[in-house]
Every structure is written in structure tokens, then in C-alpha cells.
Amino acid sequence: MAKIHVTTTINGEPVEFLCEPQQTMLDVLRDELRLTGSKEGCATGDCGACSVTVGDRLVCSCLMLGAEAEGQEIETIEGMADGDTLHPLQQKFLEEAALQCGICTPGVLIAAKALLAKNPDPSESEVRYWLAGNLCRCTGYDKIIRAVMDCAADMRGA
Amino acid sequence: MNALTYESPGSLDEAVKLLAAAKGNAKVLAGGTDLLVQLRMGMIKPAMIIDIKKIPELTAINEENGGYRVGASVSGAVLGEHDGMKAAWPGVVEAFELIGSTQIQGRASMGGNLCNGSPAADAVPAMIAADAVCTIAGPNGRREAKVEDIVTGPGQTSLANGEIVVDFLFPARPARSGDAYLRFIPRTEMDIAVVGAGISLTLDDAGVCTDARVALGAVAPTQLLLQDGAAALIGSKLDGAAMEKLDAAARAACRPITDKRGTIEYRIKVAGVLARRAAKIAQQRAEG
Ligand SMILES: Cc1cc2nc3c(=O)[nH]c(=O)nc-3n(C[C@H](O)[C@H](O)[C@H](O)COP(=O)(O)OP(=O)(O)OC[C@H]3O[C@@H](n4cnc5c(N)ncnc54)[C@H](O)[C@@H]3O)c2cc1C
Ligand code: FES
Ligand code: FES
Numbered sequence: 132m133a134k135i136h137v138t139t140t141i142n143g144e145p146v147e148f149l150c151e152p153q154q155t156m157l158d159v160l161r162d163e164l165r166l167t168g169s170k171e172g173c174a175t176g177d178c179g180a181c182s183v184t185v186g187d188r189l190v191c192s193c194l195m196l197g198a199e200a201e202g203q204e205i206e207t208i209e210g211m212a213d214g215d216t217l218h219p220l221q222q223k224f225l226e227e228a229a230l231q232c233g234i235c236t237p238g239v240l241i242a243a244k245a246l247l248a249k250n251p252d253p254s255e256s257e258v259r260y261w262l263a264g265n266l267c268r269c270t271g272y273d274k275i276i277r278a279v280m281d282c283a284a285d286m287r288g289a
Numbered sequence: 290m291n292a293l294t295y296e297s298p299g300s301l302d303e304a305v306k307l308l309a310a311a312k313g314n315a316k317v318l319a320g321g322t323d324l325l326v327q328l329r330m331g332m333i334k335p336a337m338i339i340d341i342k343k344i345p346e347l348t349a350i351n352e353e354n355g356g357y358r359v360g361a362s363v364s365g366a367v368l369g370e371h372d373g374m375k376a377a378w379p380g381v382v383e384a385f386e387l388i389g390s391t392q393i394q395g396r397a398s399m400g401g402n403l404c405n406g407s408p409a410a411d412a413v414p415a416m417i418a419a420d421a422v423c424t425i426a427g428p429n430g431r432r433e434a435k436v437e438d439i440v441t442g443p444g445q446t447s448l449a450n451g452e453i454v455v456d457f458l459f460p461a462r463p464a465r466s467g468d469a470y471l472r473f474i475p476r477t478e479m480d481i482a483v484v485g486a487g488i489s490l491t492l493d494d495a496g497v498c499t500d501a502r503v504a505l506g507a508v509a510p511t512q513l514l515l516q517d518g519a520a521a522l523i524g525s526k527l528d529g530a531a532m533e534k535l536d537a538a539a540r541a542a543c544r545p546i547t548d549k550r551g552t553i554e555y556r557i558k559v560a561g562v563l564a565r566r567a568a569k570i571a572q573q574r575a576e577g
Contacts, residue, residue, distance in 0.1 A: 133297060152295040152338065153328065173325050177479070179392055188366055188395040194325045196318070197395070198295045199340060242391060263478035264390020 143212025150197035159197035168208035179265035208237035229278035231269035309451030320396030362445030380468030384415035408435030416486035427452035453485025535563035
């Protein structure tokens with residue numbers, strides 16, 4: 132079977148890879164590029180653990196083909212920290228213990244970052260609706276929501 | 290299993306040629322939020338996937354004679370940021386934005402919502418109420434069809450081999466017009482409609498309804514356009530008697546099934562209630 136050659140940008144770096152036509156972007160990230168921060172919780176678009184941004188749009192990488200990455204700009208959780216300096220959201224999640232097992236966390240962080248880029252001052256219900264596609268089996272969501280709200284306040288103040 | 294191939298043509302002509310040549314063995318890919326789930330689950334086994342998002346017409350939104358032409362593959366996230374569509378057709382935009390999560394909105398399209406053929410597709414009743422017309426490109430050139438003529442049954446459409454929906458034309462609005470879409474789901478987010486109701490109407494200066502379209506989803510094998518529902522509203526000020534007539538027309542039109550989300554009786558009752566509520570919201574929007 133002929134593999135597809137894809138040229139794309141991931142976390143600001145030019146990347147080339149080969150993939151099967153049916154291979155999802157999530158599988159390419161995890162299995163071909165060894166970027167295993169994005170998780171597979173469901174593979175059907177329900178849980179958000181695989182969230183990445185493509186050209187600044189938040190999407191489920193489990194519902195995107197690797198071949199569709201051609202010419203796109205993709206951001207994954209691996210691109211969120213600046214070297215050893217965590218992104219303010221990552222820092223806040225640690226300080227406020229907004230995670231337990233951590234499986235949902237990369238997706239939640241990517242989604243929360245996309246929210247704050249679009250809306251630096253979201254209400255609690257805006258945060259809850261925006262993150263409705265990110266399922267968490269551990270935290271009960273409250274700490275996640277609070278950490279996003281607190282981080283948004285810090286980032287506005289800074 | 291056949292080896293799958295992936296194509297991403299840059300023009301409609303090319304896409305139509307590929308699709309027609311595949312004789313039913315190819316699938317068009319827009320946002321993939323239905324298609325890739327079906328592929329993964331083995332429900333479909335196409336030999337070719339044709340990504341249509343590189344075709345400029347399919348991802349454009351243009352003003353046309355005071356209305357808007359929206360590409361079939363425009364995502365919910367993009368339409369939701371379009372001030373012109375939000376002002377002219379808030380009901381269409383709110384229906385489309387109800388689909389899935391923020392992540393799903395990043396990819397889901399109205400073309401996909403329609404052509405997937407689900408009776409519960411949320412954008413479809415609102416598009417039907419809006420009297421939207423789609424452009425369809427195929428091996429024999431282009432044709433136009435009303436949105437209500439596309440879905441013929443669950444998972445079935447009237448599109449012929451090789452045909453692709455190009456865009457939807459939402460016509461210019463007369464003054465004092467409004468539309469609305471409401472759905473009922475057991476949760477507040479991320480669920481499939483038990484009932485959906487889309488209504489578009491126009492009022493005269495005295496507040497009398499001069500034109501209306503009423504559409505229901507999830508209560509029959511296809512979305513329904515209710516002539517009786519429109520008749521109940523036209524000539525009225527949406528008073529109690531008109532609302533009763535609309536409720537009765539909605540209930541009479543339903544041919545639902547019982548499933549885990551709701552029984553037949555429940556769906557019928559909710560259809561009447563949602564139609565009335567959507568009519569009231571459309572009225573408020575029309576009054577400005
Ligand atoms: C987690 C989740 C939640 C969801 N929630 C909802 C919801 O609340 N309400 C709802 O209505 N739906 C929901 N859906 C279903 C889906 O997201 C929508 O139906 C969406 O609009 C499909 O659009 P798409 O662009 O992703 O279509 P695709 O998956 O790309 O395509 C769907 C079908 O239409 C065909 N097609 C697509 N575009 C065209 C075209 N232009 N011409 C001809 N054929 C075409 C494809 O070949 C395919 O058969 C949900 C899905 C998921 C995964
Ligand atoms: S793995 Fe993609 S949404 Fe769950
Ligand atoms: S921390 Fe375990 S799923 Fe969210």
C-alpha cells in the first residue's frame with residue numbers, strides 16, 4: 132500500500148512524515164512522531180483527550196486523518212511549555228491540583244489555551260461550555276474550571 | 290479489504306471526476322466527524338476518500354444580493370464568528386453551533402450534517418426553515434435543490450453518483466424577520482436531539498405574521514417541513530390560539546420512534562412545546 136508523504140508544521144517546527152491513508156493524526160503523532168502527550172480516550176470525538184489545534188482551531192486529532200496535516204500548522208501539548216518554563220496554565224494546574232491521573236490533562240490544557248486566546252476573560256459558564264468536550268473521570272471538573280479561571284485572571288493582570 | 294487511497298483535489302471539477310469514476314466506492318470527507326467515526330467502526334469501507342476542504346468554493350462565505358452563500362464545508366467555528374450570518378440568520382448559526390463540542394465545531398460542516406442523513410441532524414431543520422437552497426455539482430454540471438429535498442431517509446440522500454454539495458444560499462431577509470432553533474437533549478451538551486424545531490418568520494408593521502416556515506427534526510425518518518405549522522402562524526400575531534394550532538400541527542406531523550432518549554409519546558409532546566417556544570424566540574428576534 133502506498134504511503135502518503137506529508138509536509139507540515141508541528142509546534143513551529145517543519146515536520147515530514149509518511150502515513151497510511153486511514154491513519155488518524157492522533158496515530159501519526161503518537162506512533163510515527165513519538166509525540167505521545169496527546170492521548171486516545173475514545174477515538175470517536177467524545178472525550179477530547181486527543182485535542183490539538185490546527186491553524187488555531189481546536190480539533191480532535193482522532194477525527195482527522197494524518198494526510199490532512201499537509202501544509203497545516205499544528206500545535207500539540209509538547210509545544211506548550213517554553214523549554215523548561217511551563218505555560219501559565221500548566222503552572223496553575225500544578226499549583227491548584229487540577230489533575231489526578233493526568234490522562235485528560237493534555238487535552239484540557241490545549242483546549243483551555245485555545246479558549247484564553249479567543250476570550251481572555253471568560254465567565255465560569257463559558258469555561259464549562261468550552262470544555263464540555265473534554266471528559267475527566269477523576270477531578271469532578273471543579274478544580275479544572277477554577278484553575279482556568281484563576282490563570283485567566285493572572286494572565287489579564289500580567 | 291480494499292486498499293484505501295486519499296485524494297485532496299483543489300477544484301470541484303477534479304473532485305467530481307474522482308467521485309464519479311469511483312462508482313460509489315469513494316466517500317467525500319469534509320470535517321470527518323461522522324465519516325471517520327464510521328470508517329473506524331467498519332460501518333463503511335470506501336476505496337477512496339476525497340477531502341473537499343482544499344476546494345475554495347466549499348470553504349468560503351460570501352454576501353450575495355443581501356443574503357449569504359455559505360460553503361458546504363465551512364466549519365461551525367468559522368460560521369459562528371461571521372457577523373453577517375449571525376445577524377441575518379441567528380437560528381441557523383445557533384443550530385449549527387449546537388453540534389458537538391468546541392473540538393467538533395472546529396471541523397463539523399453543514400454539508401456533512403446534511404449529507405450524513407441523520408434524522409436528528411441539528412443544522413438541517415434550521416436550514417429548511419431558512420428556505421436555504423443548495424448548489425450541487427455533478428458529472429452533468431450544476432443544479433440547485435432545496436435543503437428539504439436532499440435527505441430521503443436515515444443515511445440516504447437524493448444525491449446522484451458523483452454529486453457534491455457545493456454551498457448553501459441563505460436568502461436576503463425582509464425587514465422584521467427572525468429565526469430560531471431549539472432542540473431537546475437529556476444533557477445540556479454533547480447529545481443527540483430527542484426533538485429539534487426550527488422556525489423562520491416575517492412580521493408586518495402591526496406584528497402580524499406574513500410568512501413562516503416550520504421544520505422539525507428527530508421525529509420522523511427525515512426532517513419535516515410543516516405546511517400546517519406555517520399556516521397556523523401566518524395571519525396571526527402568534528397569540529394563544531395560533532400557538533395551539535402550531536402545537537397541534539407539530540404533534541400531528543410526528544412519526545417518531547421510541548429509543549433510549551425518548552418514547553414516541555414523549556417526542557410528540559416535546560415537538561409541540563419546542564415548536565411554540567421556537568416561534569416565540571423567532572418573533573422576538575423579528576421585532577428586534
Ligand atoms: C462527539 C460528537 C458529537 C456530535 N454531536 C452532534 C450534535 O449535537 N448534533 C448533530 O447534528 N450532529 C452531531 N455530531 C455529528 C457530526 O458532527 C455532524 O453531523 C457534522 O455536521 C458532520 O459534518 P462533517 O463535516 O464532519 O461531515 P463528514 O463526516 O465529513 O461527512 C459526513 C457525510 O456527509 C458526506 N458529505 C460531507 N460533505 C459533503 C458534501 N459537501 N457533499 C456531499 N456529501 C458530503 C460524507 O461523505 C459523509 O458521508 C456529532 C459527532 C461527534 C463525533
Ligand atoms: S480520543 Fe479523540 S476525542 Fe477521545
Ligand atoms: S485527571 Fe484523570 S481523567 Fe482527568
